[in-house]
Amino acid sequence: MADRSARILLVDDEQSIQTLLSYPLRKEGYDVVQATDGRQALERFEEQAFDLVVLDLMLPKVDGLEVCRRLRGRSSVPIIMLTAKSEEIDKVVGLELGADDYITKPFSLREFSSRIKAALRRAEMTRPAETAPDEAPLLVRDVRIDFPKRTVRVRGREAQLTFVEFEILAALARAPGRVFTRDMLLARIWGDSAYRDPRTIDVHIRHLREKLELDPKDPEYLFTVRGVGYRFRDTEG
DSSP, rough: OOOOGGGEEESSOHHHHHHHHHHHHHHOOEEEEESSSSHHHHHHHHHOOOOOOESSSSSSSSSSHHHHHHHHHOOOEEEEEEESSHHHHHHHHHHHOOOOEEEEEEEEHHHHHHHHHOOOOOOHHHHHHHOTTTOOOOEEETTEEETTTOOOOOOOOTOOOOOHHHHHHHHHTTSOOOOHHHHHHHHHHHHTTOOOOOOTHHHHHHHHHHHOOOOTSSOOOEETTTTTTEEEEEOOO
């Protein structure tokens, strides 16, 4: 998928936002399909394939969080949320439901363009090529990570990770003991760290701990290095 031919589903009930965002996207060569409510967004998504979804949080008929949940249940398409709310809980809920990124209104078109390009670059990365088909699964205590299959089993049961959660876990687990800063993880997963809140990584780490650790407050696998970032348990430890 080349950026120039990427198809983007733009979901927002405000015509002014639709006009503001769709014009520069089309000018850059993207194929933009518009939806003005949640139900229409789900219908559009059923009708054709998309490379990216830009999704407003506050939508009529079906709200943005529910649309996000339904889309993520059937696809790993990158989802960028748009929200006029500044409360942390809205961002957390969106990320928990599987959104890849969020932008809080008001935002500049430069920031918007940067987020779009970074999301498409991330989706464009050939993940199977980065993961050798014969790469052995990593087994650390009760956690087994199968990189080619993108599966994680914890104490014998499969953990349901989002795309971003798996990418963060894989980055840390492939270098056990190495400390990654939040900016390093942002750049590794999203292609850059520009315009991004480093706390986004904290949210994903918290969710990973809830899925991997017996006691998320006393982790055995994902450790915080205070003032620096995070590391995965050293396989020799």
